[in-house]
Amino acid sequence: MLRTRLIQAASSAQRAFSTSQKALAAKQMTVRDALNSALDDELARDDRVFILGEEVAQYDGAYKVSRGLWKKYGDKRVIDTPITEMGFAGIAVGAAMAGLRPVCEFMTWNFSMQAIDHIINSAAKTFYMSAGAVNVPIVFRGPNGAASGVAAQHSQCFAAWYAHCPGLKVISPYDSEDARGLLKAAIRDPDPVVFLENELVYGTAFPVDDKVADKDFVVPIGKAKIMRPGKDITLVAHSKAVETSLLAAAELAKKGIEAEVINLRSIRPLDTATIFASVRKTHHLVTVENGWPQHGVGAEICARIMEDQTFFELDAPVWRCAGVDVPMPYAKTLEAHALPRVQDLVDAVLKVLGGKAGKAVAANK
Amino acid sequence: MCAAIVHLAKGSFWCPGVWKSRLGLGSMMKPSCVRVVMRCSGARSILERNILCRIIGRHKCSCLTLENTFKCYDLENGPTMDVELSRDDALAMYTQMLEVRRFETLAGNYYKERKIRGFCHLYNGQEAVAVGMKQRLRSCDSVITAYRCHAWTYLMGVSMHEIMGELLGVRSGCSRGKGGSMHMYSDRFYGGNGIVGAQVPLGAGIALAHRYRKDNGVAVVLYGDGAANQGQVFESYNMAKLWCLPCIFVCENNHYGMGTHVRRASAMSEFYMRGQYIPGLWVDGNQVLAVRSATQFAVDHALNHGPIVLEMSTYRYVGHSMSDPGTSYRSRDEVQAAREKSDPITSFRSQIIALCLADEEELKALEDKTKKQVDSICKKASTDKEVELHELHTDIYSKNVDGKIRNVSGFNLEHIKLAEVCFGKPRRTPACEINDVPVGAAIDVAKAKERKAEQEAKKAKEDAKGKGKGEPKGADSKPPKGEDGDKKKSSATETPAAKTPPPTKKPPAPKK
Numbered sequence: 001m002l003r004t005r006l007i008q009a010a011s012s013a014q015r016a017f018s019t020s021q022k023a024l025a026a027k028q029m030t031v032r033d034a035l036n037s038a039l040d041d042e043l044a045r046d047d048r049v050f051i052l053g054e055e056v057a058q059y060d061g062a063y064k065v066s067r068g069l070w071k072k073y074g075d076k077r078v079i080d081t082p083i084t085e086m087g088f089a090g091i092a093v094g095a096a097m098a099g100l101r102p103v104c105e106f107m108t109w110n111f112s113m114q115a116i117d118h119i120i121n122s123a124a125k126t127f128y129m130s131a132g133a134v135n136v137p138i139v140f141r142g143p144n145g146a147a148s149g150v151a152a153q154h155s156q157c158f159a160a161w162y163a164h165c166p167g168l169k170v171i172s173p174y175d176s177e178d179a180r181g182l183l184k185a186a187i188r189d190p191d192p193v194v195f196l197e198n199e200l201v202y203g204t205a206f207p208v209d210d211k212v213a214d215k216d217f218v219v220p221i222g223k224a225k226i227m228r229p230g231k232d233i234t235l236v237a238h239s240k241a242v243e244t245s246l247l248a249a250a251e252l253a254k255k256g257i258e259a260e261v262i263n264l265r266s267i268r269p270l271d272t273a274t275i276f277a278s279v280r281k282t283h284h285l286v287t288v289e290n291g292w293p294q295h296g297v298g299a300e301i302c303a304r305i306m307e308d309q310t311f312f313e314l315d316a317p318v319w320r321c322a323g324v325d326v327p328m329p330y331a332k333t334l335e336a337h338a339l340p341r342v343q344d345l346v347d348a349v350l351k352v353l354g355g356k357a358g359k360a361v362a363a364n365k
Numbered sequence: 366m367c368a369a370i371v372h373l374a375k376g377s378f379w380c381p382g383v384w385k386s387r388l389g390l391g392s393m394m395k396p397s398c399v400r401v402v403m404r405c406s407g408a409r410s411i412l413e414r415n416i417l418c419r420i421i422g423r424h425k426c427s428c429l430t431l432e433n434t435f436k437c438y439d440l441e442n443g444p445t446m447d448v449e450l451s452r453d454d455a456l457a458m459y460t461q462m463l464e465v466r467r468f469e470t471l472a473g474n475y476y477k478e479r480k481i482r483g484f485c486h487l488y489n490g491q492e493a494v495a496v497g498m499k500q501r502l503r504s505c506d507s508v509i510t511a512y513r514c515h516a517w518t519y520l521m522g523v524s525m526h527e528i529m530g531e532l533l534g535v536r537s538g539c540s541r542g543k544g545g546s547m548h549m550y551s552d553r554f555y556g557g558n559g560i561v562g563a564q565v566p567l568g569a570g571i572a573l574a575h576r577y578r579k580d581n582g583v584a585v586v587l588y589g590d591g592a593a594n595q596g597q598v599f600e601s602y603n604m605a606k607l608w609c610l611p612c613i614f615v616c617e618n619n620h621y622g623m624g625t626h627v628r629r630a631s632a633m634s635e636f637y638m639r640g641q642y643i644p645g646l647w648v649d650g651n652q653v654l655a656v657r658s659a660t661q662f663a664v665d666h667a668l669n670h671g672p673i674v675l676e677m678s679t680y681r682y683v684g685h686s687m688s689d690p691g692t693s694y695r696s697r698d699e700v701q702a703a704r705e706k707s708d709p710i711t712s713f714r715s716q717i718i719a720l721c722l723a724d725e726e727e728l729k730a731l732e733d734k735t736k737k738q739v740d741s742i743c744k745k746a747s748t749d750k751e752v753e754l755h756e757l758h759t760d761i762y763s764k765n766v767d768g769k770i771r772n773v774s775g776f777n778l779e780h781i782k783l784a785e786v787c788f789g790k791p792r793r794t795p796a797c798e799i800n801d802v803p804v805g806a807a808i809d810v811a812k813a814k815e816r817k818a819e820q821e822a823k824k825a826k827e828d829a830k831g832k833g834k835g836e837p838k839g840a841d842s843k844p845p846k847g848e849d850g851d852k853k854k855s856s857a858t859e860t861p862a863a864k865t866p867p868p869t870k871k872p873p874a875p876k877k
Contacts, residue, residue, distance in 0.1 A: 050577070076577065082607070087566050087600025094570020097555050098507065100577060121560050122567055129548040131541035132760035132784025134555065166761050166770075190763040222766040269767035307775060 028205040029212065031173075034180035035065045035197065039103065041215050042187040043073050046101060049187060052079040052092055053105025053142075062107050063143060063202055089115030089140070093122045096138035096192075103187060106142035109158045109196060116161075123192040124167030137190045141183070144172070144196035145239060145290050146339055152327035157291030159238065162194040163268040163300070169221055170268040172196045174242040175206040178265055181219025189221065196267075198240045224271035226278070230260035232356075233349055234278040236301060237288035238264040241340065245288050248345035257357060259349060267297055275301060276310040283315040284352050290339050293322035316352050321345055429720055434655035438638045438645035438674075444662035450654065452722045458500060458653055459717060459728070460735055462492040462710050465516040467739040468525055469683075472515065472532055476687045480747060481532045484559075485546050486513040490682040493709030494617055495520055497656025498585065501664060505582035507575065509555040509568040511589060512547040513617075513681075521554035525739060529746035541783075542752030543760075553582075562588060562595030565614070569601040572612035572672075583611040583667040591622025593636045602640050605672040612672040613663045614640065617650065620678075623685040624694040637676035644670075650677030651707040654716070680707065759783050 029037075042049050055062045057070035057080040070078040081088040085106065092104035106112045112119065123136045145157040163170045169191055173179045179197065186193040211217055227242060228249050235245040242263045249259040260278050264271065279285050285305065287298030298320035305311055305318055321340040328338055350357045437443045469487040476485045488495070495516040502508070510517050518528050523539045531538030532546055539549050549557040555571060558564040568586025575582040592598065593616050605612045616636040620627050627634045637645030644666070648659040659675060666673045680703045684691030691700070717723050723731075758770045758778040770778040 079608075082600075082603055084597075084600035084603065086597045087569075087604055090563060090566025090597060091570035091573055091601070091604060094509070094555070094567035094572075095574045095577070096570070097567065098571040098574035100574050117560055117563060118566070122558070122563055127763055127784075128761050129540060129544040130550045130556070131539075131543045131756075132763070132782070133540070133550045135763040135784075137763075169762075169766070220766070273768075 027208060027210075027213075029176040029180075029208045030203055030205045031176050031179045031197070032063070032065055032067075032202040034176035034208075034212075035183055035202075036067055036069070037213075038180045038183040038187075039066060039069060040072070042103075042184060043069065043077055045215070046187075048099065048101040049103065050077045050079065050095075050100065051103045051105065052081050052088060054081055054083055054107050056080060056105050061105075063199060065197075065202070066105070085111050085114040086118065089118040090122065092138055092140075093118050093136060093192075096123070096136045097126065097134050101137050101139075101187060103139045103141060106140065108147075108154055108199075109142050109144040110154050110156055112140065112142070112158065119162070119168070119192070119194070120165055124165050126167075127191065128167060135190050136192045139183070139186045139189075139193045139195055141186075141195035141197060143199035143202075145198055146323070146328055146335070147199045149330060149332065149335065150328075151330040155328035157196075157289070157323070158194075159196055159267045159289070159291055160296045160300075162196075163270075163297065164295075168192055168194055168268060169266070170194045170196065171221060171266050172238040173265060174198075174201070174239055174263050175204075176208050177206065177212050178219060178225075178263065180208075180212055181217055182221065182265060184216075185218040185221050188218065193221075196239065200240055201243070219265065222266045222269040222271055224265055224274040225263045226260060226274065227263045228259070228261040230258035231282055232257045232259060233284040233286060233353060234260045234262060234275070234282045235286050235288055235345070235349070236262045236264060236275055236278075236298075238267060238297060239290065241288040241290050244340055244342055244345060247342045248349070251342060251346050252349055255346075255350075255357075257349065257353065264297070270297075270300065270304070272301075272304050272308070276305070276308060276313075279305065279310050280313045283313055284349075284356075285314065285318045286321060286345070286348050286352055287318065288321045288340055288345060290323050292325055293320055294325065296320070296322055298322055315356070316354060319348050319352050321348050429716060431649075431652055431655060434649045434652060435659065436637070436647035438635075438640075438647075440644045440646060443646065444658045448654065448658050450720065450722070454500065455713075455717050455720075455722045456731065458496050458657075459710070459713055460731060461496045461499075461520065462653065462713065463732060463735045464525070464739055465492045465495065465519065466710060467736050468519065468528070468743070469515060471739065471743045472529070473683065473687065475529075475533070475743075475747065481546070481687075482534070483545055484512065485532065485687040486685065487683045487687070488513055488516040488681070490703065490708070491617060491619060491650070491679045492516060493653040493656055493713070494615075494650045494677045494679055497653040498615070498660045500657045501660040502585065503582070503664075505553075505575075505580055506585060506664070507553040507555065507568075507571045507582060508585045508587070509558065509564045509571060510587035511561065511564055511592065512557065512559055513589070514547065514549060514557040517587070518549040518551065518554065518557065521551045523549060523551045523554075525742045526746050529743045530749055533747055533749070534751055535746065535749035536752045536756075537746065537749045538752070541756055541759075543756060562592040562597050564588060565592070565595070565598045566601045568614075569605045569610055569612050572605065572610035572667075573608065575611050576608070581668065583613055583664055585613045585615060587615045587617055589622060590616060590618040590620065590627050590634070590636060591625070591630065593618075593639060594631055599639075602643055602672070602674075606640075606643050609671040611667040613660075613667050614643075614672065614674045616674065616676045618676050618678050619681045621681070621685070621694065624689065626694065635676075637674050640672070640674035643672050643674050645674040645676065647676045647678065650679035651709045651712065653709055653713050679709075755781055756783070 039051060051066060051069065056066045057078045060067040066078065089104055092102040095102050119140060123138055127135045144159065146155040159170060159172055162168055169189065171182050171186060171193060173182045183195060186195050227246060230249065235249065237245040242261065245261045249261050252259050260282055262274060262278060287301050289297045291297065293299065302318045302320065321344055323340065324338045326338060329335055435443050466489060469489050472481060472485060473487055475481045499520040508517060508521055515528055519525060527537060527539035528549060531540050531542065531544060531549055534542040536542060544557065547557050547559045555567065565586055565588055568584050572584035575584060588598065618627065618636055622630050633639065637647040646659055646663065649655045656677060663673050663675055682700055682704060714728060717728065718725065759781040760783055761770065761780060763784065765780040767780065769776045770780050772778045
């Protein structure tokens with residue numbers, strides 16, 4: 001409850017600062033509804049699109065993301081599969097090779113490890129190996145990362161794993177606008193797309209523009225969004241960590257530090273242009289993710305900024321805030337401490353800003 | 366019409382000369398069509414099948430009986446026992462088998478000369494399976510196989526020049542040197558897959574696409590005895606049966622999974638029964654006529670009754686791949702015996718002669734001609750230039766939204782897209798038949814293009830009306846909505862007629 005309020009406060013702060021929205025947001029849309037409506041639109045628009053996965057049809061979706069779609073489109077377009085990830089992921093890839101446009105749901109991305117051979121070897125690499133003869137217009141989607149109390153085997157974040165592979169596009173939306181626009185873009189994309197949702201935001205309602213409801217509203221893949229402009233430090237995050245970053249930015253604002261929060265939206269391709277432009281403005285960077293630190297998204301951003309002229313714009317090293325490098329524990333307190341919290345981000349920012357933090361505070365008073 | 370009834374004892378053939386002289390036939394008379402009879406042995410199957418061979422007597426056509434060709438599992442009726450074989454078909458199949466054999470031999474030679482690198486899995490000894498099956502597949506059917514794929518690639522329409530080019534890594538290769546031995550594709554041929562068993566669910570997915578589109582096609586999914594134990598194969602069986610997919614699972618049992626004999630790898634080596642709830646058919650994979658007959662049966666079954674599992678019992682003379690001599694796990698005598706007793710090419714040759722479809726000289730001439738042809742094609746391919754360096758960063762994505770591709774150091778490689786053009790001709794595959802939808806900023810560009818196309822169509826219509834011809838056909842058949850700035854409307858009606866094919870659309874004609 002408190003969390004929802006905090007998010008709404010953060011979003012309204014976003015609205016107040018955002019330069020991209022002209023009209024006031026007319027309505028609220030949950031991420032679940034955003035995904036559902038995106039699937040509905042795309043199923044209606046293109047005959048070749050179909051959904052398959054466990055419990056997507058008659059159960060209305062394990063997380064109710066595909067609610068109502070089986071009733072509307074029937075057995076041919078919304079297919080319940082047995083619990084055989086390797087098999088049905090392979091079938092989905094084969095159908096995509098043959099010209100259909102499947103949306104393959106993994107109940108959670110943890111189960112994708114059973115099918116990872118098909119995602120990488122059968123889907124991602126085929127266009128290249130066939131010298132452009134066979135493309136695989138498939139979307140793999142499902143909830144990724146930590147949920148609540150589901151422990152180690154059900155809480156892993158796969159952003160870094162899939163973003164490692166050329167041939168894939170990896171998307172990690174945060175709010176409803178992201179979810180709807182990016183899922184539509186992913187389904188329309190002729191390449192294999194890994195769509196990493198987050199279970200914890202499914203039920204969260206975000207204010208959306210009217211244009212989001214348009215049947216052809218798409219968010220371009222590979223472009224990050226500045227959720228909250230700022231001038232003192234840049235926070236780059238994806239998925240749930242965007243929420244943490246926005247909350248941390250609100251906290252920092254009280255201290256007189258204006259943090260710019262970037263919602264990556266796409267992990268592969270990574271929108272380094274937006275990140276670098278922001279760093280040129282703020283000269284400080286902290287990356288935030290819920291996944292493990294080693295070889296993670298933050299590590300990639302650090303490496304890229306070092307390889308670019310923007311490195312010389314930095315006044316301090318880039319810092320990563322990531323999930324603790326342990327398998328996810330079950331107990332509530334342990335779990336809470338295994339992921340970056342608002343206080344962790346605030347501390348990291350203050351550390352990166354160093355003495356400047358005090359100066360910024362003084363300047364803003 | 367030449368006339369002869371030949372009863373053949375098991376494993377032997379009449380010497381053509383003997384019966385010709387008996388019946389006073391000249392060697393010039395060749396029948397255009399003969400009948401071949403298959404005999405099914407019922408041993409070890411769920412349903413005991415003991416069909417007597419039929420003797421074709423009416424016109425005294427030449428007739429041949431093949432022994433031990435089929436075993437049925439959970440099938441009421443097996444393949445047709447009576448088949449006809451025309452001279453043209455016989456010579457076509459024989460030629461194809463010769464070409465495949467010669468090509469694989471040359472590939473082996475080039476590999477030893479180090480012109481071909483990496484993996485090279487050869488099909489010597491298994492030709493009858495591919496050739497026999499392809500005879501009864503239609504242009505709307507799809508095929509997917511594993512890495513021992515050169516023969517299939519050739520039969521599915523890729524020229525030998527392109528296949529050899531691909532093996533050699535030259536620019537004229539069918540995958541432009543990017544794929545290699547295991548990754549060759551064609552219209553309705555999905556490779557060439559390197560991961561053992563992965564092609565099986567892919568193939569079931571292709572069958573799902575056939576069923577989805579109702580285009581009357583079947584998917585033929587080949588795998589070996591080594592792959593037959595993979596879990597994903599059984600997952601595919603389950604879903605294929607559940608959803609009644611038009612899928613023909615074909616286990617090419619050459620009795621060795623790399624260096625492991627079937628009896629050491631499989632607790633149950635009756636692979637045609639492994640489908641359990643899916644009917645199965647064991648076929649003598651060294652008899653091209655048996656394979657052909659079984660395929661006809663399987664296609665009918667898949668279209669009308671759902672999936673079926675075929676097991677083609679065959680043998681490979683070479684090792685698993687070029688790095689395997691093939692003698693450490695089996696004796697040379699065994700290989701030699703297989704060559705002598707059940708070689709698909711020599712046995713079919715004898716059958717052709719026995720059936721009076723061609724004579725010795727003609728076949729010899731055909732063999733020489735084929736050998737010369739294949740040799741010259743492969744020689745020419747070996748003189749082509751290697752694929753160019755810029756292809757390293759070509760066609761990673763069908764639609765690249767990234768900026769540049771990262772090089773060894775730094776992001777300075779442009780993503781090049783060559784996919785539309787291949788050897789000067791646009792390459793067509795099922796996946797790119799229908800235009801992809803632009804994303805993001807490209808939407809505006811696409812809309813502008815559309816409006817322009819609309820205007821041109823309107824203009825053409827008016828011209829045609831002026832000439833009294835009537836309305837021109839075309840993809841831009843939607844009524845022009847006018848140039849109103851209402852973005853929503855024009856984007857929503859983005860030529861649905863062109864983009865979305867009706868489910869009953871006819872399958873496209875094959876590429877070449």
